[in-house]
Amino acid sequence: MVLCQRRGCGVDYVLEAPGAAGECQYHPGAPVFHEGLKSWSCCKESNKPVMEFDQFLALPGCARAPQHTREKQDLAVKQVPGGKVKDMRQYMDQATEALNEVQLADSSANSAKKPSAEPSRKPITGSVSQKPATPKQPEPEASDPDAVHYVAKGTQCRRRACNYTADTDISQRDRSEEKCMYHPGTPIFHEGSKGYTCCKRRVLDFDDFLQITPCTPAKHGHLFVPPAVPSGESVQCRMDHYETPDDVRITVYAKSVNSVESQIQLSPEEVQLDLQMDPVGSITHIRRFQRTLLPYALIDPEKSSYTISKMKVDLVLVKAVSGQTWPALERGDPVHGYGVTFGNK
Numbered sequence: 001m002v003l004c005q006r007r008g009c010g011v012d013y014v015l016e017a018p019g020a021a022g023e024c025q026y027h028p029g030a031p032v033f034h035e036g037l038k039s040w041s042c043c044k045e046s047n048k049p050v051m052e053f054d055q056f057l058a059l060p061g062c063a064r065a066p067q068h069t070r071e072k073q074d075l076a077v078k079q080v081p082g083g084k085v086k087d088m089r090q091y092m093d094q095a096t097e098a099l100n101e102v103q104l105a106d107s108s109a110n111s112a113k114k115p116s117a118e119p120s121r122k123p124i125t126g127s128v129s130q131k132p133a134t135p136k137q138p139e140p141e142a143s144d145p146d147a148v149h150y151v152a153k154g155t156q157c158r159r160r161a162c163n164y165t166a167d168t169d170i171s172q173r174d175r176s177e178e179k180c181m182y183h184p185g186t187p188i189f190h191e192g193s194k195g196y197t198c199c200k201r202r203v204l205d206f207d208d209f210l211q212i213t214p215c216t217p218a219k220h221g222h223l224f225v226p227p228a229v230p231s232g233e234s235v236q237c238r239m240d241h242y243e244t245p246d247d248v249r250i251t252v253y254a255k256s257v258n259s260v261e262s263q264i265q266l267s268p269e270e271v272q273l274d275l276q277m278d279p280v281g282s283i284t285h286i287r288r289f290q291r292t293l294l295p296y297a298l299i300d301p302e303k304s305s306y307t308i309s310k311m312k313v314d315l316v317l318v319k320a321v322s323g324q325t326w327p328a329l330e331r332g333d334p335v336h337g338y339g340v341t342f343g344n345k
Contacts, residue, residue, distance in 0.1 A: 007029075007207065025063070026065065053187045173221075182214045199215035248329070249315070250293075252273065272293075273292070
């Protein structure tokens with residue numbers, strides 16, 4: 001298997017197989033990290049900046065190429081004072097070299113220092129505890145439930161930097177045979193240097209950061225099952241809807257809704273809503289809106305859609321029978337008056 005080198009893609013593919021010609025979705029721009037927000041320079045409008053690094057890695061590519069590639073993507077050029085264009089990779093190489101020189105010079109200076117012959121005359125006040133600080137205990141390794149034996153083809157390991165994808169359906173899973181290498185720590189970015197808290201390697205180039213070899217073998221094999229949905233205060237959200245001849249459009253007002261942690265499932269006879277709303281303003285806790293809608297008539301889930309913004313969720317439920325009248329939004333709701341908006345003659 002070969003890893004596609006375009007930023008934002010990272011798909012494993014077989015070089016000689018027809019899949020190598022599959023469409024590649026990637027980011028032609030560069031990562032942008034500013035005041036805790038993370039985004040791509042090529043699609044700040046379509047992909048809004050996010051806070052978490054895992055959310056940043058999950059931002060879908062904004063450009064497409066006819067096939068994957070194993071050639072490293074060229075970095076953009078940078079305009080420097082004086083009007084000269086400077087190759088970004090050369091700039092990074094020089095920065096790395098300068099950083100190494102600074103570190104070497106600093107270590108030489110420290111080794112050349114000699115202790116002062118005169119004792120310090122400044123009085124020392126207070127006391128110093130001789131008890132060493134208690135090291136922070138690492139979090140226990142997450143693992144799939146023992147009952148999970150089947151893994152569908154295309155399922156990806158959720159451990160950071162593992163990048164394993166099941167190439168076939170796995171009916172009887174043997175975790176003792178699974179070799180999963182990952183980063184248990186979190187990404188750190190400090191003064192241009194990038195790495196993980198769990199290992200010492202540091203790089204300047206973002207593409208090199210994505211290729212840092214995982215440092216820790218998993219004790220319980222791959223992690224395929226997503227984590228449990230975080231709990232929160234159960235709340236109710238206001239909903240509005242209106243009808244057209246072909247669909248019913250619903251708006252759920254959910255301030256500070258989290259698009260990553262929320263789930264919406266559409267089926268012909270029901271719509272399941274599980275929305276997480278993050279703390280905002282004076283609200284300091286997570287809230288959750290859960291509801292199963294039972295549409296008045298059948299819908300076409302393949303043609304139906306939804307969009308999640310910061311303040312609301314908009315759903316377009318396409319009717320299975322175009323032109324059919326819905327006197328109410330859900331089955332069993334009271335019908336006031338005739339309730340006719342559209343219908344057949």
